[in-house]
Amino acid sequence: MPNQRFYLKLAVIAFLILLLLIPQAFMLGLVGERASWREQAYQSIGQSWPGAQTLAGPVLAVPYQRTYNTRETVKDKDGKEREVLREATDEDTLYLLPSQLAIRSKLQSSLRYRGIYAAPVYASALQVTGEFNTQPLFDLLASNKDAQIRWKTPQLAVMVRDQRGVASPPALQWDGAPLAFQPGNGLPGGSSAGMHAKLPDIGLTQPARLPFAFEMELRGMRSMNFALLADNSDVQLSANWPHPSFSGELLPETRDVTASGFSAHWKASAFSYNVSGALEQCGKGECAGLLERAVGFDLLQPVDVYQQSERSIKYAALFIVLTFVALILFELLKKLRVHPVQYTLVGMALLVFYLLLISLSEHIAFLGAYAAAALASTGLLTLYFGAILHSRKLGLLLGAGLAGLYALLYVILQAEENALLMGSVLLFAVLAALMLATRHFDWYALAAGNGATPPRTASGTGHPATAAPDDSPAH
Template sequence: MSRTLGFKLGAIALLMLLLLIPLLMIDGLVDERQGLRHQVLQDIARSSSYRQQITGPILVLPYVKTTHVWKTREQTGERYTEERQQQGKLYFLPERFELDGQVSTELRARGIYEARLYHSDSLIRGQFRLPARFGLGDDLGFYSFGTPFLAVGISDIRGINNDLKLRLNGQTLSFAPGTHDSRFGDGVHVPLPALDSQGGQVLDFAFDLKLQGTEQLDVVPVGRDSRVSLKSDWPHPSFVGEYLPSRREITAQGFSAEWQTSFFATNLEETLRGCEGQSLCQGLFQRSFGVSFVDPVDQYLKTDRAIKYALLFIALTFATFFLFEVLKRLAVHPVQYALVGLSLALFYLLLLSLSEHLPFALAYGISATACVGLIGFYVSFVLQSWQRGLGFAALLAALYGMLFGLLSAEDYALLMGSLLVFGVLGSVMVLTRRLDWYGVGRSA
């Protein structure tokens, strides 16, 4: 290879490395704008309500256990009994737990940023079957019981939008703030009438819960048989948690999903016993499932992914430019390569700024059209022919189309990128199969 051609290729490689500087600056700007948006979203959630998790209802029965321990006095050897009292709580999970919810979403804007809030209108119902003698057997006589209550954990009680009333065996009872038990976190509770400790008592319960939240709604399936049904106008749900829906249907108008679990799958009784002595029962909260309402079309994420392909994109454009140069015997100055490269880098800045105000696909189309038009106009004069400039612009537009396909196809991005690079390499080899590279260097 002649020295002139070697210098030319070296200059092109150096230009590509120098173009990394504006690309890294734009990538840093993407991170900065993304962080600013996240801060605004948190501010909106802080002034309304955060993501919500419903835990319960769980029936709690406080008790005092009194036992007598025989002791002996050291001086006289006389035996006597000492009374000891131990405070605690018995926990009973529902035999059947059902939640039927309708969820609607809305946008709250602050400046150019938007946060998606949801409003759930749910009917929660089920049944408790208390074991005979509360499962204590012959030890029941050692226990004295306090006022039982029903606890419902709600992670952010600011989102409660209705006056909660419990319907229990035909009675209507009012909820009070706080779960009355720290291991369930924030929420509400309702005192219950005295329970029959001798026979197995059946308690049918139901209450309506209107809840506002952001980002995500989770439910802990506390029943021996738990059934949860959610319907929403949100067409892009992301199902999260420990259990996937047993049935789901997603359309452009929204989604519907149903979950069904049992004690065999959740093992919540064992989990609840394992929380004894803990101030907060994290194991119980982790046995949850739900749906995320986060918009999957994140313009910052897609812009960041586009920048990751920038070096490959510039290399392919420079390779096309170089092929025009060597095949048509033209002399293109490195400064002209640099101007084309800066135009390619400017595309990502346009994409970032426009996508904050327009849908990503439209912002991408406008940015790509502007860059293709500018480069095509400039290259027409560099290559001394508007036909060549038009052909170069068409190839560049095809590259932008392929890049958009890579951004849209998350699961097949690697496959499509590999095929693209292989196709470009094959095209270069076919076009230059009869080219005398030593002759190119001498003529240059």
Template sequence: MENTGSVFNAAQAWIRRRASAFKLFGLGVIALLMLIPIGMVNGTRDERERRFQSAVEDVTRVWGKDETLPGPVLVVPYHYQVHEEVWVESGGMRHKEAQSRTLSAEAYFLPKEMTTSGAIEMSVRKRGIYAADVFTAALTVRGRFARPDFAFTGVENAQPEWGRAWMCVSISDVRRVREASVTWATQHAAVEPWNGAQGWPAGLRSAAPIPEGSGELEFTMALEIDGSGSLMLVPLAEKTTVRLESRWPAPSFCGGYLPTRREVGAGGFSAEWLIGKFAREFPSHWTSLRSVGAPKYGQLEAAAFGVKLAPAVSAYRSIERATKYGLLFVALIFGAFYGFELVCRMRLNALNYLLIGGAICLFFLGLLATAELLPFGAAYAIAAGASTALIAGYSWALLKSGRRAVVVGTLLGAIYGYLFLVLGLEDFALLTGTGALFAIVAVLMWLSRRSVANGYTEGPAPL
């Protein structure tokens, strides 16, 4: 019996000497267990985000989606004579006879210069509790075409049909055009739908009155169009200038060319693109007789540039990032409580940490629920405040001290504030989060430097 008692006492002494290690190991296990409910919250976020995307799809399908505008292009029909010898039969004899045929085709010309200026007005359309950001763009396009020269067609005596010339512009979703007008110099021209050609999507067309012997052709086109997501333009002219402005504070410039000048602030943005002829990857002209040379629509899309008018990081993306930092949340808060144990020479059991972890998981669920109704910052403040109040109130009863509960609440508020800052730092989030882990480990190492195997008898005095 004495041997058994001595073994038992030795085991107890061995465990006491390693109490801190067992404590930390247990906290690590509980922290990892917290990833299960956090993962369930993330699954709920996926389902809610799918519902949000479905609602946005319903709104934008009716209002308008991403808009791409290649054009305008000047189209001039022409005809020409083809002389050939054909076999004919006359009086039972076959012989060759010279004949002439008249064929027709269309020649396409790109502008020499084009300047587009536009204002983009943002608005919100709702489907239930979900909101979709949409825009209405008012564009004014001014440009000029050089006098069409048909020498490139390779046919002799090409006869342009000036009275049938017309100008077209493709629009990815022409049904969303509110208003459109075209003016040649001072002469207004009617605008009508165009079914597209040579693989280009449908759009608008307008008669182009070209008097014989005239020089360059100047035009002005005004266009008002609805859309969502992005507004993209194609640099078809030898010299393309685009100026866009909006009160949208979070633009994302994209496409084949970036702005040469841009200003972005809380009050909106303005941007200007300058694209020369050496950057243009399309021929200046082509004909309907030759498929070679005519730019494919895929080439136009690849060269398009413009601006995306959607939040850089949606609320659901921010919540996803927050759940990815879930283990960091748990580690920081558990670390704060463990440090409190060391400072106050108190002990919290596994149930206490499980309940605290449950309150942390409720923070993520509350953040998801409120972010669907409020801006992300306000939703974060409400969820963090509720979680802090819940844990601080529990600490008041657990630690039997209002002053200690205030300290716990202050620590939690600081942790939630710090993690909100981490979520806002897209480029430096990993570095900042890693720094926080290093800091908390360093603090715990400092607090536990004088702990002994039989408890915290040499720790700091309790609060």
């Protein structure tokens, strides 16, 4: 009968653990729900502030009209065929990328709030310089020797992802002369966000280099990218945000991240960063692809509290199992009886830690929220353990062990890249300690005696050692 009662109780406890997985799943769902609300807050901020930005260009667009003779076969009235020469005209645009492009960016970031949620926004002061080579125009003339090319008004186009980010009208210096930009990039296909400037006729006496320069302030939110549209590109930027995540097809050659901000430097050539495919698509009337091949960075939040909370909740089952195992051992060794209702209350107290963590981390720093939630949960369970085990020492022992587990869990949460390794090592260490501590237990005798003292060997002998009585005061 005692064995049956013990095994029945183990079955009840196992069933309780399975039931406690339901509120654990609820906690994971709560994290996802709060994260979706934060994303909605970001979208709300994005409705009144420019979104993620990409700067592409400048691109020199030179439209032209080509007149040429074409041979056609026609039939006379008598049905004879003959060839005739006819004059044909078509129009096209030649798109040129800079031979040299240098971008200097100084970014100032701040936070915009919607309720309790904050999104990083920025204003980037940009200096763009470079030059175009007119050799492709002469190559076009050379490939159309039998045609007449009439050049039309060229224009310089700069593309941005969100038109609202252009804070003030920038001025262009083109071949040493000031020109005004107009809204809209003037390029075919896709988004028209950006700006363009009508240019004077390009002299075609001989190949030349045409320098350009302009300054602008570009505002955006959460990320900034640069399309390296040049034969040789050089991008240098600095920002006062200390948590960047570099993205794009090329990582910066050098970067320096400090507590006060970061700086980064990209260099690319036509060989390392091939944009000819996107330029060909632009020639076919689809220039939106020029925005897609870019490098840049995201402004990450210092701590993603929802990601950290979600990762911690995944360890809830481990905490519950370990705590229940400890209670079962003390129940057997100290001849105590812990009711399944008490096991349930202990499991709920362990789960309340995660609810406190989620709610507190939305208002204070994650470390402070974690410490407060762990202190509240550990303090409550320490008092409860002392009461149900009738021993203050045992309560403090279990509470100290639980506090140590919370401390180890926090270390694991901070080690993002090594979290799986550290979690696996922790699980192995706990299992090994439990197996070694109970390796001499006669579990049949413990279950049959309903708490009889286990036969422990003393100093390596095979004789049982007498367990010392617990003289702690009962509570």
